Amino acid sequence: MTQRFKTSMAMMMALLMGIFAVSVNPGHTYASVDVDAESAILVDAETGKILFEKEADLTLPPASMTKMMTEYLVMEAIEEGRISWDDTTKVSQYAYDISANPEFSGVGLRLDEEYTVRELYEAMAINSDNATTIALTELIAGSEGEFVQMMNEKAAEMGLPDYEFVNATGLNNSHLGDNHPEGTDPDATNMLSAKSAALLAYHLTNDYPEALEVSSKPTLEFSGQTVTNWNWMLPGMPGQNLKQFEYKGMDGLKTGYTELAKNTFTGTAERDGQRFISVVMKSETRASRFNETRKLLDYGFNQFTRQEIFPAGESIDNQSSLPVTKGKEDKVAIETSEALSTLVKNGEEEQYDIQFNIDEDLLDNEGNLVAPVEKGQKVGNATLVYNGEENYGNIISKSGQTVDIVTSAGVEKANWFMLTLGAIGEFFSDIFTGAVDMVKGWF
Incomplete structure (x- = not known):
């Protein structure tokens, strides 16, 4: 055997062993999808079946993905009749100060103006506005601190496996200064795992599908200005530079960014009646969170079909x-x-x-x-x-x-006569069995 042949055989065996190693343990090698993010998950939105995960139990700051829980509680309050879409409210000094801070995304709220619940909700869901989020929490619960308690109670009710809510927006509490919600640490931040974010999105989209009617809007007219959705994967987004991210069937759900959380995104898309929910956490750039989401959704739509098994x-x-x-x-x-x-x-x-x-x-x-x-x-x-x-x-x-x-x-049920006959039969059967056992004992 020549040295060249021996080398070729060795290389072939090494290649085969590598392929085998990937195939026998794909859950730990992430062989199905190469997702460049610290944590990720892909879920069937109908059954909750997990199709792919990467460190999905790792608890990380979700940034503005936190607002999915705020959205849920607003929808619930409307359903229960505690508020309505047409109710109006003025904003507090706290909400106004957040809105006036250029470091935070905002639609520019005014202290002397009243806003409807619908206006506040759409600004929160579409433009990820922090001040309108705070205004909604104060309307529903009286204070953001009380609302945070509701958030954690609802998370427990939903069965989220890993969570801690300390405010309604997803900002770090340190961003809020003296206004951080009562009962929370001034330096705390919200924490969620990708699995918890996916389960929260599952409940939001299944319990209140109208949330997708809002999150699917590329733009919003608010107080005479046009604001843009941060979800660049939506079809019809303005600006030629965003066309590269467009994804067929995309209609939600929530982006997020802070220095600590980096770039996060809970996305959902539907094609031909099949909906997937994806979560990407701690991705390096705004663009990468969408590119990695595309990988997950493509994997779902291209590799899976719904079938009747039994x-x-x-x-x-x-x-x-x-x-x-x-x-x-x-x-x-x-x-x-x-x-x-x-x-x-x-x-x-x-x-x-x-x-x-x-x-x-x-x-x-x-x-x-x-x-x-x-x-x-x-x-x-x-x-x-x-x-x-x-x-x-x-x-x-x-x-x-x-x-x-x-x-x-x-x-x-058998009639009394048949039941009586059965009981008599069982009685004599027991006697006969006992007699046989006794006779066997003699020998």
Whole structure:
């Protein structure tokens, strides 16, 4: 064997080993998407399935992505009738001082003017205005400090895994000086993980889809001036220099920047009924946060399709029925109540199983259903199980996607005569079994 051949073989083996190493552990090598940001995540906006993540549990300053929680609480207050879109308010000295500070994004509020909730909300969501955000918190809660308590309570209610809200805007508290919210540290900053930001965006877009009607607007007319959305990926953004960032289907959601947080972006786009939510945190430049978001969304739209994995009425061979006691039938068939569908990565159609989980609280001590049994009666749930390598989990459910398991038919309760005969039969059966055991004991 020549030295050249030995060298070629060694190089080939090294290459194969490298490919193998990437394929067996893609969740840690980020082989699916090369995202140039400290933290990132891509999520199916319908089911919460995580399609990709990079250090998504790392807690970082979210900057103005914080305003997604403020948006949610404003929408909730409107839904509950505590405020309306047409309500008007003047701004406080605190909000005015923030608006007049040229270091912060602002639409130029005036102390002597009244603004509607809609005007304030749109300036917050489109132009990331900090002063209008503060004005809304004061309208809803009386003070930003009280509103911050609401933010943290709602985060707990949503099940955000990693969060700390200290103000409503996403600025560092040090930016606010003596006006930092009561009960918070003067040097504190909001903290979120990419996973928490994605879950917050999931709740905002699913609970209040009208939020996307606002966040999708490229520009806003406010008090006689035109202000521009900071989301450069929106179709129809003004200025030729922004056309390079335009992304088909993009309609939200929230950008952010502070010196500490660097550039952050929670984006969402929909094409042909499929919506994705992406989060990029601590990206180096304004442009890069959009370029990295494009990578994530392209990966979702190009590599995944929604497929029905198991149809409604599915059963498992060894769990196709449950035993029934005190009924006219001694068992009943069970099946899934609806189809199990998910986003499937290209080539992974065979990587899914179904798992039946019977609710044991519905069974007697012998594991039977007790008649009568209704048709369509829920007896447990079925879980979709993914057996592939890139299993990142789900932001809304630890168990993944589930549907109900129900009975395929009803079973009537047996009449008293048949139940009596059954009891007599069981009685003599027990006597016979006892006698046989006794005789066996003699020998």
